Amino acid sequence: MKISYDARGLAEPNAWAPGNATIEGEGSGRKAVFDAADLTTRQINLELRRLVYDEQITDVTIRNPGAKHSIAVGILARCRITIDGSLGYFGCGLIDGPEIRITGRVGWSVAENMMSGVIMIEKNAGSLTGAALRGGDVVVRGDVGARTGIDQKGGTILVGGDAGMMTGFMMQRGRQIICGSVGGGLGDSMYDGAIYVGGKVASLGTDCVEGELTADDDEFLARKLRIYGMEPNASFRKFVCGQKLWNYDNLEPAERKLVL
């Protein structure tokens, strides 16, 4: 099925969407469902983009994703996407706006560089969850692997279970809420932001220290956990940057020009 230039994205000029979705409903309440079992990654993404951009459908369900890689990446529109199954690596990266629910698990690097929106993962996630996250919420109800939120620059990562080593490695802004325990090297070389941990901490990384939990933090935790229906039986501790590695000059750009 022929699709517009915008919906095609960076796919080859001769790439066609399979057009196998069934669309139900009228007007703005239309819903689309399609089966991805026999489609390639390229075809799944083209079909999704055709529905969201050309058909302007705001509720799309993908069945049988079969743990394929790079599904639902680069969607820059407000819409609701349900992925009925598990994804492989690099799922839902580079998105801005969608609300995505994944009923299975995801592999490495889910929600990489996400700008805004919500991703809810019902089961486990691999390593590098929310790498370079800029905004929005990434919710994992199960466990996550190593280096969660590496280079995170905003947004919130919520984990219902445990997290692996080097959680929050080099994070620069944003927040992480880990309801379970975390592995070694928590918050290694973090610049800023906050990591809340409900369980045990194996060890702290370089320049990561425990901070004081304020009333604002309690309000934030209660609000975020309530939104996603998470009720961990845990008392949270907060971890922040120790600022020992902050070796920046504190000149304003105009002043730096003067000095130089």
Next chain:
Amino acid sequence: MCGIAGIIHRDGPGDIGSEMTRMLQSMKHRGPDSSGFALYGPPDDLLVMRIKLADPNEVRDYGWADRLERHRNEIEARLAKLGAQIDTTRGDQEYAFRVRFRYSGELKPLADYVEDVPGCEVLSLGHSLEIVKDLSDAESVSERYRLSGFTGTHAIGHVRMATESDVDISGAHPYWAYPFSDIAVVHNGQLTNYHMWRRRLERIGHRFQSECDSEIIAVYLAQKMDDGLSLETAMKQSLDEFDGVFTYLVVTADALGVAKDEMAAKPLVLYESPELVALASEEVAIRAVIGREIDTYDPYERQVLVWSR
């Protein structure tokens, strides 16, 4: 990059030949250079040996086929000379063949004597282990060596993207732990203290056919087990003694194990049930053998897991 896969049936044998082919083929994009299988058939009194006579990509001169035929006859003569009674031989390729024989002596002198034939390499030797490895993707290798229908309890496999050594059969995984019967390893990663361990193992008499860092993992673990350690203890020690990044799978006559380095730098997805354990670099490989929706998870850093059949 490379892709690794393992499967173990805990409720009796299955068609591991076809299963491992499907697992490896679904990860073809991780390594198109070569594909390898280590398959465990039903244990037997007889020994089975897989031998490579030459590399498939070497220059073939006029006497090539005749020379390989001569070398093959020479190997059979040498086996007989050492007192092995040959049961069957089968040549899947002109440059690779399989021989089953009855033999009760030491394995190392036998394997050394066979490898003394020019160009020859013993790929595997054991009572149930058979290693098949060749250039190109898993389906072509499986078809060439007729692996579909190979019945057994457990298997590991590897698709290789060569980074550290040549694209040939010697550089392909899995590696047999020469000369310890029925032990093999596949590995995803790089060992940075490879040369040190290779020299240490060479000093106590081991031989290495390739320049590939993965080869030492197999011999290292087998040597530790020969010294009296359990498989699990040997694997735990390897976490401290190997430097670099690695996720490796090891198989013995009745067990399958996995170990991850302390950085958890190489991926692995695990599916565990009472009947079957399947693990691979990517979940698509596990789904290639299990049709229904399944729950999987990633083992954490420094984890060592072992399952018995």
